Amino acid sequence: MPVTIYDVAKKAGVGIGTVSRVINDSPQISECTKKRVQAAILELNYQPHTVAQSLARNKTNTIACIIPFFTGYFFVELLRGIQNKITEYKYDLILYSVDVTNKKEHFLQKALKERKVDGVLLVSLEITKEFADKFIKCGTPIVLVDSYHPNLDCITVDNVEGAYLATKHLIDSGYQKIAMIDGQLKSIPARLRLEGYKKVLQHYQIPFNENYFVACDFTQEADGFNKEAGYIAMCRLIDLGAERPRAVFVSSDIQAIGAIQAIKDRNLRVPQDIAVVGFDDIELAQFVGLTTVRQPMMKMGEVAVERLLEKIANQTTNGFRRRFRTELVVRESCGGVNTVVKNLN
Amino acid sequence: MPVTIYDVAKKAGVGIGTVSRVINDSPQISECTKKRVQAAILELNYQPHTVAQSLARNKTNTIACIIPFFTGYFFVELLRGIQNKITEYKYDLILYSVDVTNKKEHFLQKALKERKVDGVLLVSLEITKEFADKFIKCGTPIVLVDSYHPNLDCITVDNVEGAYLATKHLIDSGYQKIAMIDGQLKSIPARLRLEGYKKVLQHYQIPFNENYFVACDFTQEADGFNKEAGYIAMCRLIDLGAERPRAVFVSSDIQAIGAIQAIKDRNLRVPQDIAVVGFDDIELAQFVGLTTVRQPMMKMGEVAVERLLEKIANQTTNGFRRRFRTELVVRESCGGVNTVVKNLN
DNA sequence: TTGAAAGCGCTAACAG
DNA sequence: CTGTTAGCGCTTTCAA
Numbered sequence: 001m002p003v004t005i006y007d008v009a010k011k012a013g014v015g016i017g018t019v020s021r022v023i024n025d026s027p028q029i030s031e032c033t034k035k036r037v038q039a040a041i042l043e044l045n046y047q048p049h050t051v052a053q054s055l056a057r058n059k060t061n062t063i064a065c066i067i068p069f070f071t072g073y074f075f076v077e078l079l080r081g082i083q084n085k086i087t088e089y090k091y092d093l094i095l096y097s098v099d100v101t102n103k104k105e106h107f108l109q110k111a112l113k114e115r116k117v118d119g120v121l122l123v124s125l126e127i128t129k130e131f132a133d134k135f136i137k138c139g140t141p142i143v144l145v146d147s148y149h150p151n152l153d154c155i156t157v158d159n160v161e162g163a164y165l166a167t168k169h170l171i172d173s174g175y176q177k178i179a180m181i182d183g184q185l186k187s188i189p190a191r192l193r194l195e196g197y198k199k200v201l202q203h204y205q206i207p208f209n210e211n212y213f214v215a216c217d218f219t220q221e222a223d224g225f226n227k228e229a230g231y232i233a234m235c236r237l238i239d240l241g242a243e244r245p246r247a248v249f250v251s252s253d254i255q256a257i258g259a260i261q262a263i264k265d266r267n268l269r270v271p272q273d274i275a276v277v278g279f280d281d282i283e284l285a286q287f288v289g290l291t292t293v294r295q296p297m298m299k300m301g302e303v304a305v306e307r308l309l310e311k312i313a314n315q316t317t318n319g320f321r322r323r324f325r326t327e328l329v330v331r332e333s334c335g336g337v338n339t340v341v342k343n344l345n
Numbered sequence: 346m347p348v349t350i351y352d353v354a355k356k357a358g359v360g361i362g363t364v365s366r367v368i369n370d371s372p373q374i375s376e377c378t379k380k381r382v383q384a385a386i387l388e389l390n391y392q393p394h395t396v397a398q399s400l401a402r403n404k405t406n407t408i409a410c411i412i413p414f415f416t417g418y419f420f421v422e423l424l425r426g427i428q429n430k431i432t433e434y435k436y437d438l439i440l441y442s443v444d445v446t447n448k449k450e451h452f453l454q455k456a457l458k459e460r461k462v463d464g465v466l467l468v469s470l471e472i473t474k475e476f477a478d479k480f481i482k483c484g485t486p487i488v489l490v491d492s493y494h495p496n497l498d499c500i501t502v503d504n505v506e507g508a509y510l511a512t513k514h515l516i517d518s519g520y521q522k523i524a525m526i527d528g529q530l531k532s533i534p535a536r537l538r539l540e541g542y543k544k545v546l547q548h549y550q551i552p553f554n555e556n557y558f559v560a561c562d563f564t565q566e567a568d569g570f571n572k573e574a575g576y577i578a579m580c581r582l583i584d585l586g587a588e589r590p591r592a593v594f595v596s597s598d599i600q601a602i603g604a605i606q607a608i609k610d611r612n613l614r615v616p617q618d619i620a621v622v623g624f625d626d627i628e629l630a631q632f633v634g635l636t637t638v639r640q641p642m643m644k645m646g647e648v649a650v651e652r653l654l655e656k657i658a659n660q661t662t663n664g665f666r667r668r669f670r671t672e673l674v675v676r677e678s679c680g681g682v683n684t685v686v687k688n689l690n
Numbered sequence: 691t692t693g694a695a696a697g698c699g700c701t702a703a704c705a706g
Numbered sequence: 707c708t709g710t711t712a713g714c715g716c717t718t719t720c721a722a
Contacts, residue, residue, distance in 0.1 A: 057714085362695095
């Protein structure tokens with residue numbers, strides 16, 4: 001029933017090869033026959049069968065994006081950037097969203113072996129050495145976003161700098177007893193943010209206090225970056241009693257929101273009793289008045305796609321690095337006024 | 346380089362047809378050869394080439410979802426539901442996100458003719474009669490979510506009821522001068538919500554006041570459901586001076602948030618000076634304390650996928666209808682206390 | 691049960 | 707420049 005390349009060829013009185021050339025606008029074709037074929041295509045309302053094209057070309061014009069879908073805004077913004085570029089380059093996007101129950105390995109394997117996609121974007125998910133090797137061996141283009149692997153292309157944000165900026169802002173605001181609430185330490189961003197936190201303390205010769213650091217290793221959820229974990233962590237800090245910190249750098253906004261809830265539930269105030277700085281600048285942050293560290297999420301998505309398509313086009317080597325700068329967005333949660341502080345220089 | 350069905354056949358000492366049968370676990374195969382083939386598959390780490398399968402079967406196991414991507418939470422929740430089901434049924438999801446610049450027609454056409462997908466989910470976007478006919482004629486399964494067309498499958502929320510609930514709540518709270526801020530009237534939900542609003546007024550014999558109704562037809566953006574539009578609309582209402590309404594039903598939370606901003610900017614208070622009720626129950630609503638109408642977004646996504654896959658499996662006829670109930674979520678923005686009021690009965 | 695062979699709709703190499 | 711033909715990797719008759 002659907003019209004094929006043969007129908008077009010017959011109607012135009014040419015061979016299918018010629019039709020194919022017109023479709024893929026090959027230069028070696030006379031203007032005259034080209035017109036004729038185009039007329040036939042229009043008349044029959046012909047459109048190539050992409051699946052057949054994919055098989056013949058061994059190219060699908062599709063990429064996969066494997067992404068955790070539960071956390072909201074960060075991913076939405078990233079996806080927006082990804083979509084922008086993908087549409088621009090006329091590719092299609094298959095979305096694999098990973099939640100706690102279904103393991104990312106399944107999707108990685110799919111992407112690798114089913115050959116339904118030309119490349120993959122792995123977002124905020126770590127990749128095992130085993131899979132990294134597989135991708136390299138198979139030559140399947142992959143770029144990591146907000147994640148890291150020494151042998152693969154990585155697009156990240158400067159987590160160390162971000163944490164540094166956030167904590168420094170607290171110090172600059174006059175706080176000394178500054179705690180940190182982190183995600184699970186198995187998460188790379190979590191470790192890097194801790195590094196930034198420690199770095200400022202050291203720089204200002206404030207000793208690192210074990211009691212002031214809470215990693216959300218206790219939660220079930222993937223990486224500890226969630227509201228409930230932030231709530232619980234903050235409770236622990238408050239339970240320190242007189243020893244409790246006067247300011248907290250929380251390694252994600254969503255945790256920070258949980259933390260703020262905890263503070264309020266204990267009848268304390270933000271920022272008068274405890275100042276809070278977050279990380280991410282999710283949409284809620286603005287409404288809550290949370291001082292936080294902003295990442296150029298959309299831009300990261302765009303760059304990721306550009307890089308991936310570039311790799312698909314010409315098999316470039318792995319090891320591309322792009323680290324985005326962060327910026328501090330000052331709001332009310334630590335007693336400042338609304339401004340954007342540019343990144344360090 | 347990659348291993349094909351021929352490699353497996355050779356290694357197992359059988360024909361490719363047999364291998365194919367094992368892959369698709371056809372019943373007509375002896376347990377013995379089956380084992381042998383499976384061993385070969387395992388040994389070679391063979392995985393079928395999905396694109397080739399798609400071509401041969403004329404089935405891609407992929408569906409497209411065409412969705413506006415700018416508005417945030419509503420779509421994220423819906424997508425989550427869609428993803429849940431899609432993963433469960435082992436399908437893949439191609440995401441086409443429509444923004445102001447690229448027209449949905451392009452994606453509809455793609456989905457229809459490229460044959461890269463087995464069916465499409467059209468979310469919150471209206472479809473022209475022309476395209477509806479095309480889909481019906483081609484027999485391409487399509488289901489509309491949060492949209493409507495008489496000849497297609499539709500999954501919607503009871504907008505009339507929702508608007509009714511919201512407005513009734515204001516009346517029950519003692520307000521009489523109740524305005525409505527709506528989206529662009531070309532949007533179907535906008536029209537239905539207006540209908541619900543008018544219905545309560547009539548029921549309580551409150552005359553409909555032209556000045557108290559503002560449709561956001563003035564904005565550039567697709568449907569008027571955005572923060573800026575809400576802000577402007579509210580300004581107009583406030584500009585009514587002494588005549589201004591004491592309560593407003595705003596047809597989306599995001600507009601309501603803009604409206605609240607406007608109220609505050611004019612040094613008025615919510616709810617003391619103007620009470621506000623929204624629609625959607627986006628994540629922000631909770632943080633802002635906005636009373637609103639909740640839609641079962643995730644559930645809608647799940648049902649949509651189930652229906653679509655059902656249609657793909659057995660060419661059922663169009664005209665499926667599923668309308669979800671809404672419920673009112675009472676928060677502070679109209680002077681009440683936090684509770685969930687079940688839908689009408 | 692199983693193997694051989696004919697497509698699925700297209701691309702691309704090869705002749706002419 | 708253009709037609710012919712051999713695949714792309716699989717499914718699915720059709721015989722055996």
